[in-house]
Amino acid sequence: MAQYTPMMQQYLKIKAQYKDAFLFFRLGDFYEMFFEDALKASKELEITLTSRDGGKEDRIPMCGVPYHSAENYIKQLLEKGFKVAICEQVEDPKTAKGVVKREVVQLITPGTVMEGSMLNEKENNYLASLTEFADGTCTVSYNDLTTGETSIALVKDGFEAAVSELYTRPVKEIVIGSDLNEDKVEGLKERLGYTVSIEDRTEIDDEFQPLTENIHQEKFLIGFGRLLQYIQHTQKRALEHLRPVDVIELKQFMALDMYSKRNLELVETLRKQGKSGSLLSILDRTITSMGARMLKKWMERPLLSRQDIELRHQQVEGLLEQFFERESLREQLTSVYDLERLAGRVAYGNVNARDLIQLRQSLSRVPEILKILQDFANESIERLYQSIDPLTELKELLEESIAEDAPQTLKEGGMIRDGFNSKLDEYRHAQANGKQWIAELEAKEREATGIRSLKIGYNRVFGYYIEVTRANLKHLPEDRYERKQTLTNAERFITPELKEKEALILEASEKGVELEYELFLQVRERVKAFVHKLQLLADQLSTIDVLQGFAEAAESHDYVKPEYHETRTVDIKKGRHPVVERVMKEETFVPNDIYLDDETDILLITGPNMSGKSTYMRQLALTAIMGQMGSFVPCESANLPIFDQIFTRIGAADDLVSGQSTFMVEMLEANHALSHATENSMILLDEIGRGTSTYDGMALAQAIVEHIHEHIRAKTLFSTHYHELTSLENELNRLKNVHVRAEEYEGNVIFLHQIKEGAADESYGIHVAKLAEMPSSLIDRASELLALLENPARNEAAAGQEQQLSLFVEEARQKKPKAENEDLEKQLSQLNLMEMTPMDAMNELYRLQKKLKS
Template sequence: MAQYTPMMQQYLKIKAENKDAFLFFRLGDFYEMFFNDALRASKELEITLTSRDGGAEDRIPMCGVPYHSAENYIKQLVEKGFKVAICEQVEDPKVAKGVVRREVVQLITPGTVMEGSMLEEKENNYLASLSEFNDGTYTVSYNDLTTGENNVALITGGFDAAISELYSRPVKEIVVASDFNHEQQEILEDRLGYTISHQDETYIQEEFQELVKEVRQEKLLIGFGRLLQYIQLTQKRSLDHLQPVRVVELNQYMTLDMYSKRNLELVETLRKQGKSGSLLSVVDKTITAMGARMLKKWMERPLLTKQAIEARHDQVEGLLDQFFERETLREQLTSVYDLERLAGRVAYGNVNARDLIQVRNSLRKIPEILETLGSFNHPSMKSLYEKIDPLHELKELLEGSIAEDPPITIKEGGLIQDGFHQQLDEYRDASRNGKQWIAQLEKKEREATGIRSLKIGYNRVFGYYIEVTKANLRHLPEGMYERKQTLTNAERFITPELKEKETMILEAQEKSVDLEYELFLEVREKVKTYVQELQRLAEQISRIDVLQGFAQIAETNGYVRPLYGQARLVDIKQGRHPVVENVLKDETFVPNDIYMNEETDVLLITGPNMSGKSTYMRQLALIAILGQMGSFIPCESATLPIFDQIFTRIGAADDLVSGQSTFMVEMLEANHALSNATEHSMILLDEIGRGTSTYDGMALAQSIVEHIHEHIRAKTLFSTHYHELTSLEDQLERLKNVHVRAEEYEGNVVFLHQIKDGPADESYGIHVAKLADLPSSLINRATALLTQFESSSSAAEESSASLEEEQLTMFVEEQKPNAKKGTKSKSNVESYLKGLDLMEMTPMDAMNELYQLQKRIKS
């Protein structure tokens, strides 16, 4: 490094400690970047690339951004998944000997963003850690630095289960050990798009032991320790707002794997168009940002306990019963700011006076909210009322200290109210009286000179001055003022008296600003002692907000309270798809019943494409999720079981994780459901077997249905275009055929979107093609081919049946001499044959039975 200047040596040393981040190196009023950082940043940020002499033979690439507008550039980099190390001057240049000392004061990463402009208001910003153990288990730890929330969970289902858990949260960055499985890291980074960071240290210091006092398992402590170490490494400041770690017992919540969340479009659509068109977009009637974040958490973790579900339903019912009180509550919530993130900013040390005004204004509304809650009659509302602390002392502190309309900056004064501090009031009096004196002096000098345009002004370089235009200089008596500055069109003067007042005013202003800053820091430290109380208040307000939103959507969209019985009964009357009915503009949604009693495990759904099979299937899942997260549901009435898991295979899509083909994804997702579902689960399988030949697909589809029916007994909706499978109703006692009704009218198919008992009689594929406006010549050719294929198929079936009967007769005759070879064998064969009624079987089934017999004889 000897070839470089001392300053560049300092830069290179700090950069070596922050290799994976853009280093924003403070030089005067700019953050500068050099070498490869400059080359990359100029491209990513579209800023000018220059160079400078750093002492080396070649000039060094350089680019920079003004420090006062750096936040926008940092935001651009972080949104692209990069990290930014902020390197500030930590020494006064006036007293520095040699190069001013600089240090990285903060490492900003996608998962540790605190600045409001970089955050989604209604979404958490999670940093996660993923730790793997020798027994194949994983731990996932979450932290939202903006709110201080901490969660840990133990994952026993392998890497796929860990991915599903991460996928269910708005995770922006994942921390892993440096020796973490390379292939798994590639999946997380390259295919799922997470920013990956490394941290090996997992020790939890004494000062943070209180956070983990409820955590008992060593694995969870290791996982959270990794996360905590990374936060400390990057933030380099107080973390007093971190909340106690909550152990998430995953078996207390409905399990939704990443494919089901995606297929059901819970929080975003398959087309990645954001929230619009998702279930979240329909049911989000929250008022506050923190309420919106809680709603998303409830949706991602529906409840499994009947008591907990019904407690939420009771409160929704209480809010729904009293319209005017609920509307009053909604109006009051509009004045409540994001207390959850404000508390985080207070503890983090980057809160300004305007943030504290938002805290104060929010606290002003709490007594009104309490009064409204107290006016609800339902007994369940009492618990909401009792858990709210209005924080009177904190409100009084902020009422008496912070100015009504403070500036954004905290070092320029105007932060503290008059009357809060005696010394500050005295400085302000001196400053205000001095300015009043100057205004009076200006009036006096105009009268004395007769120059009406004479004015007294001020700037930071020359202080106060008397300014006279050159055209009026002739009116000034010689020696009246002392000349101070000459301008093109005017002269500026000073007098001893004005100079004296200037000193007094500026001293008072300077002391006033310095004292205000000190007082503001003192107030901020006092507010900091209320962080935990603010967090608890924020949680209660968020809960109220979500519940009133549920009541609002129930009233607006006609949702009803579901009942939860002990039996595995699904009885939904006139159920509706919450999203589809919401987006239909010129059409009316057709509701349908869903009935599956204790003796019905599988509904086999047939009907033409576009008729609504997938809508019907998703409808059941969304109704179940809504009910178990605490919302009312879209139907006339419903009795439901509590589902422990939902598995879906709906729609064709390539795999997010492994890059597999659509058919492979279909088989993997089917296997995932078959391997993990229980009799308390829900399985939705749509058109299984489409990605292979007809007979392959039909065989797979039938075997999957049979396996679910015989071995799992989960409530299953299975849609198919294989009409041959409808014969399973005669073979599987807990399977029932239903179909989507369609009618042919004047050569066109009319989809009625009604679910009826029994199998569909036609596929209507050509009619659907006609609806898609395929060329008429193509439609006519397809119709002719269909007639030809159907005729050929009928003839082939007759020929096949005759051939099978002939083969069966020959087979039985062939077995007779073989059976005579031994008395025991003959006896076994005769006994076996007597137990079979071959003529009541289909030829294929009889052939299969006799083939098995032949194998036994040969063995």
């Protein structure tokens, strides 16, 4: 350390405390970085790498960014998952003895961003913490520092279930203890893409105890404590806007695991192209950014309470029925800014006068919003406005204090309205009069000296002065003019009269700006007292915004209110896929009924590729989710049960990060559904078994169907190309076959996209290959091979099964009474395995084997 200059020693001491962050070290008008930080930052930010003398023989790598434009560079680093420690000068360089004192005033991380330009206004920015306990349970805590929202959930099904819970929220950073298994830590980084931070302290300081009034379990206190300690460590300031911890009772919401959320493309598509093409893109008709964020929360956690679901539907219905009032409501909401994040900025201390103007404008809309809501002839809407506090006192304070055209900066004046403070008014009057006096003095001096080019000017170094060209110096009186500055072609002077007035004007200007800043801080402190009321108002207006958005979507897309009942019957008439129907350009979407009564649990769906099986399956899940989040649904009518969970296995995707094949992922997702589903759940399984050999795949697919039928009884849609499975309808009384219609015309297949009862007669795979314009010789050869494979007489498997059947017959003759033997032999004589498909033969053998065992 002694080899370095005193300033570099200071840098190294501070950097040692923030090893996992870029240290932005303030030097004058720049934030500088040194050593490894400089090498890495120059590459990540594409800025020039230089060097400087640090006291050693070798020069030190250095790069920097201007402090006034640092925000953009910080944003780039955060988006790449890095952290940035802001190190400022905390004493005046003019009075410093030796090296200017510097301290880190804030550690900015992906999960603790507060600056609006670094945030997605329509998405929360969550910092999360995960704590695993010895009994296998986990707590997952969330905090959005920009809004003060804090919540926690207990996950009882282990670490993987906790990962799945994390996946359902827009988390940017996760805090864990240093004792978490290393493989699990790497999994969090790679599978979820989070910045991972370590925090082992879990105590909750006395000042934050009021936030924990809703939580009593020790596990919750530990989990929240870890999150809170990390926030305190990074922010280094008051956190008065944090709201009391909301305990998430996971059993109160429909469970949507990470597979289902991904496969159903709720908030983004499988191609990761953002919101476009997702369910969110169809339903988001919100006006405010805080409403858009609430919509995502509702989508992540659909309700299970029938009473709460139906209340939302009644409110949407009321908003839908009165078009003109709804349009007036939307118009007022366009003038409402992001109250949630404005409240956070107020409490955080980084709010400016422009922010307060936005706050004032938003509050001025609330009385009119209340008036419009009272015009709706719907009792359920009364619950939307009956407890809203318009915060009139706060609005009046802002109207009296903040100037209409206030600047964004805080220390240049112009923020406070005239008439708010008498002393400030005096200073402003003195400034205005002083400028008038200066103009009058200039005219007077020109008259007295006869110098028409004489002028009075001002600069920050010399203050006010009288400037006279050299050619006119002879006209000046010698007794009053005191020389102040010599220029090439002129001289500058000051008079006793000008000197006296200058003191008054500059004092008024300087003290006016100082007083104005003090007054602004006082106003900000007074506004801070309303933070929690502002947060409540933000929640209420967000709810109104989401509900009116549902009404807009229902009217635009012809959605209807679903009905709920206590039975397990699913009855949807002319159901549609909410996203597919909106993106179809040349074709018209074909609606389909979906019906599963109390005695039917499984629909086995057959039909060719491209015919719409996956669309049919997804639209059932999306209809259930939309209904339980409070939206109307895309169909002619819907009578539904309330689903507690939805499990999906749709589409093929390798998990390359963990080295798992498509088939392994398929089995893991299927197992997850089979392990957690109840009779009140929904399971969607698409083409299970296709990732292995034909017989392996068919065997697994049939075993899964039988397991669901016998042990789970969840409402299940199971699509397959294994037509042999359709014979299960004869064996499983709660399974029905349906198929997607397709017609062959002049050698080509026409997809009708209609769901009909019964099994499909063929797969049309070769026809699809023909549509893909494969070589005609290849198509002809495939047709020959298909005819060969479909000829039972040439199928060796049938011969093997006949041999197996002979063994069963012999065993039956030995064990069964004569009368039963005769009955069994009669059944066997009617079988001709050589005319059956291998799968049908296997199922017959299985049935007879069961009978034999009984």
